[in-house]
Amino acid sequence: MKAGQMPGAEAREAKAWLGANRWLLARRVTQIGILLLFLVGPWFGWWIVKGNLSSSMTLDVLPLTDPLLLLQVLLSGHVPELVAFTGVAIVLAFYLLVGGRVYCSWVCPVNMVTDLAEWLRMRFNIKGGGHLSRRLRYWLLGLVLLLPLLTGALAWELINPVSLAHRGILFGMGLGWMVILGIFLLDLLIARRAWCGHLCPVGAFYGLIGRFSVLRVSADNRSACDDCMDCFAVCPEQQVIKPALKGAPKGLGPLIDDGLCTNCGRCIDVCAQDVFHFTHRFDNPVPAAVAGPTHRSEASP
């Protein structure tokens, strides 16, 4: 990335606009498409999906239930109906396959808000850089699970911006837009990717689900990397790239093997050298060339 350029400029030259925005477009189509699936019911009376992301029923046969919510219900001391467990099993199986945080980048409606904030930050070079720990989300996740134990109620759902946004679009927002605006301003002015990348306990939970998921991004063509830094600039979880992209001397494979990677595919889009590709978690060839030196350095006193 040259000074003054938005990340991805070189990719646009190399691959044309469509080639440099394929996954971004696919994500937007999916995010909006999922919203529309829920919305055509109340809008036109075409009931494909009822409910919302907390729990839904598709075509009266496919139940889907949010695992984090079910966990909170259980911790509050209530045992739900069987259909909720079925819904959770299907959701868990899906995200174990495609990556837990696919929920964040391909489904969650808040993502479009925080992506907009991030785009504005880059476009207008907004520097607000308050420091937040990326581990804060696990503290908050602990809190989310502790509150039902203490209060007997799903206290997190009084404020949860993720379910609030989706439910608000489908059932009525009330003053909920203030919470969404708060998150937008937080991401825009206080800290980069503050909500999705540092605070959101829902994302933290899906990250844990995705710890062992199958679908992964791999820097399989990392030898072609020209250090333009575009992938770092666009990645919502920058820390996951380095081990895969620059780990060859340390004997690390090219697979981005981190549950926090959202599989958004933006790094694939913006790379002019085609370093990144989607693959599965078992496609992770450990570089043979460095196996020797690593071994030697361990053996030396």
Added chain:
Amino acid sequence: MGGKVNKVFDPARRRFLTEGFRSVAGVALVAGVLGAWQRQAKALPATAIRPPGALDEEDFQGACIRCGLCVRDCPYDILKLAEFGEPVALGTPWFHARTGPCEMCEDIPCVVACPTGALDHALTDITKARMGLALITDQEACIAFQGLRCEVCFNVCPVRGKAITLELHHNKRSGKHALFIPVVHSSDCTGCGKCEEACILDEAAIKVLPIHLVKGMLGRHYRLGWKEKEKAGHSLVTPDTPHQYNLPEGLKYDYEGKGLIREQQPSGPQDTPFSSNPLDTLNRKGGL
């Protein structure tokens, strides 16, 4: 001295401690706010009615995942999910009886749709639902108490003739008419709110309220004497003493209905107990 300090200072350790401390402080703050907010959220406004089969408010807010499937399956579209800023816990379903009461579907689709059982699936007979309890909140405004014929609440009640009955009372104002007073019976009222919706007043005089706000309870030690007597079949304390009246000769009093009874007086010359001569009364044997 300075060297010593530098030796002890470990930036990584410092960062770890600072970050940990900040996290704990921040999360504790969020916990405090959310905990307090949650306590407040459990106080459901009296006019917000939960759908049929809803668990007690305390349990409901731990069981309901705010998915809105009950809202979607309500054929009359009366349910809504609480929006941010409304006084009902965010995202939970409720309805307002005056503007849209529960139509008491026989198949109770909202309960069937609930994936968690926050609306209890054990409820299969809608007449067993207890969403709230109707109450004549204003006898001064209800026109039945003015002696006017209305009975709209009685007639729209889906559990007609059981949940609301009409009791006849004497109309003291006219002296000759009856008041048709509606009386709600908690044994049959489902709290659907049809009566509140239908009340003809500008502001309903009959309202559905949470049961705990409406129902009184007699002290557990309390016994109603006549009921206990009925149960035992006899008086539980000393037998009833016969009533005694200090009446003029020849008169008895039946306290159970007949009132004053004049007995036959074979021996006396008078045919009324009271002589026209006041001296006779004064000189009567036994005195006054």
